Each structure stands twice: as structure tokens, then as C-alpha cells.
Amino acid sequence: MSIVTTHSAMDFLTGSSSLDAIANKYSRGLSEQYESIHPGIIGSVAEEKLRTLAEIEAAENAVVILNAYIYRTYKFHRDNKPRKISGLFTSEFKGSKDPIPEHKELCTTFKAFIFSLRSNVYNYAPSAWSIIDEPEVGWLGELIAEPSSIFDSF
Helix, strand or coil: CHHHHHHHHHHHHHCCCCHHHHHHHHHHHHHCCCCCCCHHHHHHHHHHHHHHHHHCCCHHHHHHHHHHHHHHHHHECCCCCECCCECCCCECCCCCCCCCCCHHHHHHHHHHHHHHHHCCCCCCCCCCCCHHHCCCCCHHHHHHHCCCCHHHHC
16 A cells, blocks of 8 residues: 555656546546555545655655555565565565555555655665566556556546
């Protein structure tokens, strides 16, 4: 959920679609793999992340910070251990019995990441890195690469 909401914010900043259309695209794509997730949740968390970036006056660095968060979330667990996306019997994308993290938790984690990034605890993503280029990203990479359209607004 963290990757999707963050990429929604990044798509909004780099594209020409509305946040609602982008949230609908991700909601539709996630619903094909998991239980239905309301696009309002995705849009609301993405909007809060954008507000956080505005508060710190990230300006042109906003996309770089968002990509760094996606990199950190994709590559590492919260306890700093490297994330193994797929193993012999499991996959990080198989889903979880735990409910979706609360809106507040997703936003607090993002704010903590920004603080750590500005304190040089975490590094930015490599300059040419994109989650789409990761070999194990599978259907999520396809969803991210898919452009949102005007029809996603409905």
C-alpha cells in the first residue's frame, strides 16, 4: 500500500491526470490481485504525502524524495533488513492477513522517512532506479507502467 500511494503522488506530479483518476487506476489494479481497495483511501494517503512535501518545501525534489521512499520500501523491511521479494515458497506480493495499515500510520511512516533522509540516515535511490525495472516486481510493475486515462476518472 505504501508503494502504491507514493507512486500515485509521484504520477500526479509527473503526469497530467487527476489524483482521482490515478487512484482509480491503482484501485482497479490492486483489486485484481487482492480484496477491493477503495480509490478514496489511495487518493487520500497520496494527497497527505503531497501535503507533507509541500510543508517541507520540497519543490523540484519532491519526485526524488517519493522515488527514494519507494526504493526504501521495496528494498528493505522497516527493521532495515533487506527485503526478499520472492522465495521458494512465498512472495512479498501474496498479500497479508493483516488489515491495510491505517491512513495515519502510512503518513507517519512517510514523515519519519523524510526526517531520516534529511538527517542522512537513509540514502536516496540510485539516480536511474525505477521500480518498473526491478525483475521481481511482476504485475505491480505492469500496473505502475500503465498510464492512467480519462476513463479512470469514472
